[in-house]
Amino acid sequence: MILGVGTDLANIERIQATLDRFGDRFRNRVFTEIEQRKAERRADTAGTYAKRWAAKEACSKALGTGLRMGIAWKDMSVTNLRTGQPQMTVTGWAEKRLQELTPEGHIAEIHVSLTDDFPWAQAFVVIHARPLA
16 A cells, blocks of 8 residues: 655755855754765765755655654665665654554554665655555
């Protein structure tokens, strides 16, 4: 059962300009420490941040709220499995909203896909609920 779908585009040049202008203030407001470490290790730092920005926007849309109703940027975090596959983790208000959306007797799973083709970064998020065994 699909609970929500979200997609978002982010302009990599715009994210770079924001990083140049606001630096750590922007990074610390929007991205978790893990996300920052990942991006700062990458040659395409701005592209990495842009994909995660788009993923957070897409996740908030899939939760049916957009970035309002109490969701904070850091309530949504993109990490990677050892295989490189991205995964979305929600905490705080985003986690509470996910629990509200999930029918009893089900578990919610968040799937995220990230891509970029300069100057664009894009993310898709699908939230579905599967019955507990």
